[in-house]
Amino acid sequence: MPYYQTWEEFARAAEKLYLTAPMKVRVVLKYRHCDGNLRIKVTDDAVCLQYKTDQAQDVKKIEKLHGKLMRLMVSKESGAMDTD
Amino acid sequence: MVLLENDSFLTELTRLFQKCRTTGSVAITLKKYDGRTKPVPRKGHPESYEPADNKCLLRASDGKKKISTVVSLKHHVRKIGVGGWDMQIARLANVREHWLVGPILGSMYMNV
Numbered sequence: 001m002p003y004y005q006t007w008e009e010f011a012r013a014a015e016k017l018y019l020t021a022p023m024k025v026r027v028v029l030k031y032r033h034c035d036g037n038l039r040i041k042v043t044d045d046a047v048c049l050q051y052k053t054d055q056a057q058d059v060k061k062i063e064k065l066h067g068k069l070m071r072l073m074v075s076k077e078s079g080a081m082d083t084d
Numbered sequence: 085m086v087l088l089e090n091d092s093f094l095t096e097l098t099r100l101f102q103k104c105r106t107t108g109s110v111a112i113t114l115k116k117y118d119g120r121t122k123p124v125p126r127k128g129h130p131e132s133y134e135p136a137d138n139k140c141l142l143r144a145s146d147g148k149k150k151i152s153t154v155v156s157l158k159h160h161v162r163k164i165g166v167g168g169w170d171m172q173i174a175r176l177a178n179v180r181e182h183w184l185v186g187p188i189l190g191s192m193y194m195n196v
Contacts, residue, residue, distance in 0.1 A: 025115070029114075030111045031111075031173055032109040034104075034106060074138050
């Protein structure tokens, strides 16, 4: 599966894929400190979206997307907010 | 696969990152989880489980050791997101820049 060249395209495609199949989609992060790169994969076992980077500034972008997807998974469908 | 509480998972995740500084990789997987603990029944048998809608499963591995946790509340999501893997990577990425600078400066001195 090819790696996306731009972060924006990857993030848009990843969120769209999650919203079409929330129970099937998994997000995989793989970090290799010895090679200095971080890879992210979002897949529903039919479509596979991948992005890799060796730039420290991309870590923040990847973290935001990861957090956004986690929040989508944890929020109830009815839209009720947890009181923290 | 060890199923841990959120805080223990974060501690063990930190250990995984520290172990993999010189060699190896850390893989973190995130997936929506409906809370089922029994396998899906065969056709013809009634599904006796009410799926939950507000949980996700986080797994981490270094290739040998595997850990996992279930995240179900929004404030736990903030804790895992903020105090979790991105801080580990940011810290390690800063350390790596120092490692790169050393050899580059060394080779510059050698050429002079």
